[in-house]
Structures are given as C-alpha cells and as structure tokens.
Amino acid sequence: LQPYRYSSLDEEIGEIRLVILLPGPFDAPVHALLQTTSFTGDSVPQYEALSYTWGSADDPKTIRVGNAPFDRTVLEVTSNLAKALPYLRHASVRRTLWIDAICVNQQDLQERSSQVKRMPDLYSKAKGVVVWLGPNEPDSAAAMNLLQ
Numbered sequence: 001l002q003p004y005r006y007s008s009l010d011e012e013i014g015e016i017r018l019v020i021l022l023p024g025p026f027d028a029p030v031h032a033l034l035q036t037t038s039f040t041g042d043s044v045p046q047y048e049a050l051s052y053t054w055g056s057a058d059d060p061k062t063i064r065v066g067n068a069p070f071d072r073t074v075l076e077v078t079s080n081l082a083k084a085l086p087y088l089r090h091a092s093v094r095r096t097l098w099i100d101a102i103c104v105n106q107q108d109l110q111e112r113s114s115q116v117k118r119m120p121d122l123y124s125k126a127k128g129v130v131v132w133l134g135p136n137e138p139d140s141a142a143a144m145n146l147l148q
Contacts, residue, residue: 004065004073006105007036011114014040016122017103018047021088021095022069030085031064033071034102039122047096049123050088052132054101055080065102077101084132097130098122 009015020033037045061082065075077085081101089095104115123129 001062001064001072001074004034004075006034006108008108009036009111009115013038014043016098016115016118018045019065019097019099019102021085021090021097023090023092023094025091026086026089028086029064030082030089031069032085032102033069034065034067035096039118039125044125045096046127047098048128048130049098049126050084050100050130050132051123052084053080054078075102080132080134083135087132087135088130098126 006017009017015036016039018035018037020035022031022033024031039045055078057078059079060076061079062074062076063082063085064073065071066073078101081099088097100115100119105111
C-alpha cells in the first residue's frame with residue numbers, strides 16, 4: 001500500500017476535504033474516502049465535525065484512505081484517532097465527517113494555516129459536532145452522571 005498524497009485545495013472557491021467513513025463491522029479495518037468540496041456561505045455541505053484530542057504522535061496507526069473505494073493508499077493517524085474511528089463508523093451506511101487531522105494536509109504549512117482560520121465556521125456550520133472522549137472505562141458511567 002502506498003502513502004496517500006493530498007491534492008491541493010482551491011482557496012478561491014473555499015474548498016475543504018471531508019472524510020467519508022465507509023460502513024463496516026466494528027472490528028474490521030477502517031476504510032475512508034476523502035472528498036474535496038466547496039464550503040462557502042452559499043454552499044455548505046452536510047457533515048459532522050469531530051472534536052477530540054490528538055494524543056501522542058509517538059505510535060501512529062495507518063488507515064486506508066483514498067479518493068475512490070478501490071484506492072489502495074494509507075494515511076497515518078494518531079493512536080487516539082485510530083481508536084475513535086471504529087466507534088464512529090456505522091455498520092451499514094457511510095458517515096461524512098470533518099476531522100482536522102485527516103481533512104487538512106498537516107505537512108502543508110500554508111494549507112494548515114488557512115484551514116485553521118476556518119475552523120470556527122467548520123464547527124459551527126456542521127450539522128452536528130461529535131465529541132470523542134475515549135473508549136468506555138470502568139468509571140465512565142460515573143463521569144457521565146456527574147456531567148448531567
């Protein structure tokens with residue numbers, strides 16, 4: 001498998017990337033598509049935004065990512081994000097998400113700077129924001145009860 005190569009975003013038309021998380025069973029390898037789309041005041045796509053902590057970059061994991069289902073390319077993500085993706089994936093339908101670590105080319109400083117400035121709009125115009133706090137732990141129920 002080859003590393004995924006990002007194509008440039010067109011700033012003139014306000015392009016962003018969205019992750020299409022392909023359906024599958026919880027324990028199956030994660031496979032996602034990256035879709036480039038316009039994001040302007042007149043054109044807001046339907047997606048959910050993910051809020052999470054990146055965690056350590058010391059032990060990256062790979063996920064299959066491409067522009068089409070048959071692409072055989074991979075992208076490294078943090079262990080924390082790799083843990084979240086199976087929980088976020090639906091069993092039988094695709095899920096469209098904006099995930100900063102995947103949707104923004106982290107190696108392109110100009111793109112990263114430009115996209116970070118757009119984050120308030122990316123979160124506020126999402127149809128929902130999903131918060132990943134981590135997998136269930138023995139004291140998770142008590143913590144959630146405290147929040148309520």
